[in-house]
Amino acid sequence: MTDAPPKGPLDGVRVIDLTTVMFGPYCTQILAEMGADVIKIEQPAGDSSRQTGPSKTPGMAGGYLTKARNKRSIMLDLKQPEGRAVFQRLIAGADAFVHNIRPKPAARIGVDYETVSAIKPDIVYCAATGFRPDGPYADKAAYDDLIQGLSGFAALNGKVSGGEPRYAPSVIVDKVSGLFASYAVAMALFHRERTGEGQRVDVGMFEAFTAFLMQEHLQGRAFDPPIGPAGYSRLLTTHRRPYPTADGYICVVPYTDRHWRAFFRLVGRPELAADERFASLRERTKNIDALYGIVAEVLPAKTTAEWLTLMTEADIAAMQMHDVDSVIDDPHIKAVGLFQVMEHPTEGKVRYIESPVRFSKTPGGFRRHADRQGESSVPVLEEIGYSADEIAAMIESGVTKDGR
Numbered sequence: 001m002t003d004a005p006p007k008g009p010l011d012g013v014r015v016i017d018l019t020t021v022m023f024g025p026y027c028t029q030i031l032a033e034m035g036a037d038v039i040k041i042e043q044p045a046g047d048s049s050r051q052t053g054p055s056k057t058p059g060m061a062g063g064y065l066t067k068a069r070n071k072r073s074i075m076l077d078l079k080q081p082e083g084r085a086v087f088q089r090l091i092a093g094a095d096a097f098v099h100n101i102r103p104k105p106a107a108r109i110g111v112d113y114e115t116v117s118a119i120k121p122d123i124v125y126c127a128a129t130g131f132r133p134d135g136p137y138a139d140k141a142a143y144d145d146l147i148q149g150l151s152g153f154a155a156l157n158g159k160v161s162g163g164e165p166r167y168a169p170s171v172i173v174d175k176v177s178g179l180f181a182s183y184a185v186a187m188a189l190f191h192r193e194r195t196g197e198g199q200r201v202d203v204g205m206f207e208a209f210t211a212f213l214m215q216e217h218l219q220g221r222a223f224d225p226p227i228g229p230a231g232y233s234r235l236l237t238t239h240r241r242p243y244p245t246a247d248g249y250i251c252v253v254p255y256t257d258r259h260w261r262a263f264f265r266l267v268g269r270p271e272l273a274a275d276e277r278f279a280s281l282r283e284r285t286k287n288i289d290a291l292y293g294i295v296a297e298v299l300p301a302k303t304t305a306e307w308l309t310l311m312t313e314a315d316i317a318a319m320q321m322h323d324v325d326s327v328i329d330d331p332h333i334k335a336v337g338l339f340q341v342m343e344h345p346t347e348g349k350v351r352y353i354e355s356p357v358r359f360s361k362t363p364g365g366f367r368r369h370a371d372r373q374g375e376s377s378v379p380v381l382e383e384i385g386y387s388a389d390e391i392a393a394m395i396e397s398g399v400t401k402d403g404r
Helices: 023-033 062-067 081-092 103-108 113-119 144-150 153-161 172-195 205-217 257-266 270-274 281-286 288-301 304-313 331-336 377-383 388-397
Strands: 014-018 037-042 071-076 096-099 124-129 199-204 249-253 317-320 339-344 348-353
Touching: 014 023, 014 081, 023 037, 023 062, 023 071, 023 096, 023 124, 023 172, 037 081, 062 348, 071 081, 071 377, 081 113, 081 388, 096 172, 103 124, 113 124, 124 172, 144 153, 144 172, 144 205, 153 205, 172 199, 172 205, 199 205, 249 288, 249 304, 257 270, 281 288, 304 317, 377 388
Parallel strands: 014 037, 014 096, 037 071, 096 124, 124 199
Antiparallel strands: 249 317, 339 348
């Protein structure tokens, strides 16, 4: 790229990233897109997500290319004293540190809050773990599937499918938790900017995703004692789904009283507007299964395109259904540039996911391609004051790796 990349709102912030897989790396991906200098520490085995999915070069899987762009990779063996000494020097020059290591192992390798804050008292320290440390699950391992089950999400999926509990076909817990962690780090940095104070931030997958899920599903359990069960009925009918049409599927959501009256006229059932079961939002919610059943019954009469035209004319929210291949070519997605094809120096043409958030003054975005493991080890070590001989000795001993 010939032009200087646009600055993001976190320009000038340095983040040390000791995370793997999705939860932590998604958090630091967002921070990097917003301009932070993210130095990704990889232990000798490397981030396992380098190997997940299709790749042209070992260690450079497609999904990893997006998560690791804008970050600099340094390989560091934290089990060796020399590696921990490098880590401490990195911390001394950092604004924030993010890791996803459970409390006991974190303490063993010297990345616990007490050790890190003693080096840099004003650091923003984010522990992105399965469970917050003040509960009985603190040292348990956590993966997306486990938290989908533990939070109640898998059970909800079973209710709407009419069958067994199911996991969503997405690492939704990791990504939601990563969003929580990214805004938590940004807020703590804002507090530090105002006061000069660093602090510890704990983001647990279980707590973050349960809070996210229960926003709409707390329902009757919002009261103590409860006045009804948890679970939002509109979301739990088996008829809430993309609806079959004459030639495919459509997603349609009549919502207000006006929408439903228009919908009933459109499908040739105007008498339903006077049906007490459907006359108000409260009654529709109580009778949602019957209501959505009617929607499913009438939509196969026309093609998706025909319904889209009619729904648009009636000002009823409706859209075509994509799959994960076709959405990439959606005309709106293309127009806003959510996916960008770029030439990677070793991987050829790659498709990146741009930040979905736009800032008018500090847009951030692409600055550098994903590194190979340890590609930035030598430049970063030079930046923090190590000599060529010291770096060579560390490479020889396996403390670090020159991945250039």
